Amino acid sequence: MPSCDGTPSGAAPPLLAARGLSRSFGRRRVLHDIHLTLEPGEALAVAGPNGAGKSTLLRLLAGLMRPSAGEVQVMGRPVRGEEGKARRVIGLLSHQSLLYDDLTLLENLTFAARLYGIARPREAAMAALEQAGLAARAEELPRRLSRGLLQRAAIARTRLHSPRLLLLDEPFTALDAASAERLRSELRDSLEAGLGVVLVTHHLAEVWGVATRIAVLVEGRWVWEEPRPGELDEFVSRYRGLVGA
Amino acid sequence: MPETFRLALAVAGKDIRAELRSRTALLSAIVFAALVLVVFNFARDPTALAVVDLAPSVLWVTFALAAMLALNRAFTIERENAAIDGLLLAPLPRGALFAGKLLANLAFVCTVEAITLPLFVLFFNVDLSGSWPGIVGVTLLATIGFVAVGTIFSAMAVRTRFAELMLPVLLLPFMVPPLIGAVQVTSRLLAGRPLSEMLGWLRLLALYDVVFVTLCAMAFSAVVDE
């Protein structure tokens, strides 16, 4: 049975490790005995058809969902437990912005900074907005922003607490080409800085240029995993064959 | 411990700031309370029952109904843009999240009560001089109890299709002990009765608060964590 392991970097525990991960909803099993490791600098793209369990897997990795069996560890610590201290190094980016519609961007990020116990939250929030090129929009409400700008604000919120592991759930959804390229470039920079990335996608072409490993999940099981092959077309045809798309 | 408190205040502050900007829930609850008072006024026969006999029940039924309108707000805002995931991902102890939501809910419900009480004095011509500190006190004591249970139930209710119906169906039985206690104490306060006559009820209210705030804080994780 395929395990989905990265190349270990010395004696330190992997950045992200999942062993024997299963999840059932009532009697319906959605994930079967999933193993996975991720090391710094790696970007794992999790692809597969709808209903394969990709989003469930991501939520389990983030510690947002309790596994029916198995455990997820981040840097050697359980992701659920100790009041979530291990989650401090995780940043989540979803196709939803996780922002409050009634608070300005600055207020949103200041609150996030407070949640993570960052000293001088307001300044940290402002700095993050400046870095994202959103300083001019600091006093605006999320509903006034275009999708691309909203995604930028969501990214700023995600990176505010300097996470070591980024979990992304179909982040390219509804993004225009320019914003998508900007996101890809940011992710590459993060990888170079030693972060680890797990990307859930059902549109493989989106993650080309970022992913260093690709794994395919079908009906809750890994069916295929390997470092990114060279050619997009060959890969896509193999993928289609597996997924039956 | 102080960290938990700081986080709870951050959550409460965020809720209050968001509500002050939109004000919809707060204003709706206040208008609703005023309307209920008006209806009560026309629904009674002034010659049959003295105001003082009816007043505490009217006041507390109004408080209870208005509170239920305000309670679902706390978790409805977390559903927009999946903001709740941001809260749950952070290393935020669930007890602190509950405390923050409870404090915010208390702020709203007490604001509605603070505006309803003068309206009540106005419409029903009640004399509160001398008894008003006691009334404020018992209001706070009773409100804490049912808002605590309302907070945890609204966290569940908003995940169902008919949250506005689900919350009252779950919550109303739990509102009865605080309501009975509050009405009994309020009516004695209005009648100028000595404190000794209210002690039993006040003890009931205090015990209810302690038991249910603690229990709801402990059970909160089971509700919000998948």
Add this chain to the structure above:
Amino acid sequence: MTAGRAIVRRGFTLIALAFAGLAGVYILVLGYTPIEARQGLAQKIFYLHVPAAWCSLMAFSLVGIASALYLWLHEPRLDRFAAASAEVGVAFSAVMLTTGPIWAKPIWGTWWTWDARLTLTLFLFFLFIGYLALRAAVHEPSERARFSAVVGILGMLLVPFIHLSVYLFRTLHPQPIVLKPSAPSLPPEMLRTLLISMAVFTLLYLGLVTTRYGIALKEEAKEEAADAS
């Protein structure tokens, strides 16, 4: 499918036994127990009323205990049991609440009194309804189990407060004296019959819960088969 069916069969056996017991109680009540001096023949509903109220209280306490255990152990069987107990409990309390007024009107002249037993059963009824309504409104099984468990535990802890409120209310607002010979100083025939009746009702409760549990198992198995196909 077969596990469920076996349990349902066991449940039916218990129910049949309970009904046999009920027939026996009926005979005892009509022939064996004395007629109460002040209330006359109609007082005899006491032998059905008290056990029914007791069963709804027991049903709810078991819902509460199973709920607490579920949150600790995450065992789906506990959730299934709690749901079965709640359904049986709502039936017992509904029966008690409808027969109560029907009996009370000729005896006391009023449909309802706020006496301790009726009030408590009324609250149990509403708690059951809330519990079952929540279960009906949440579709995902583990979420439904978690949410119901919280309501079950909170509800179980509400019961003493209702009791306390009614007690405080009554000591300050004495109700018209209602005769309920539930004090220990019952003549032995009454006490014996009452205890037998309680045992029979408990048996009925067990039979009904077992049956309901079995039916739930069968339904889940059927859904699983439907999902797989």
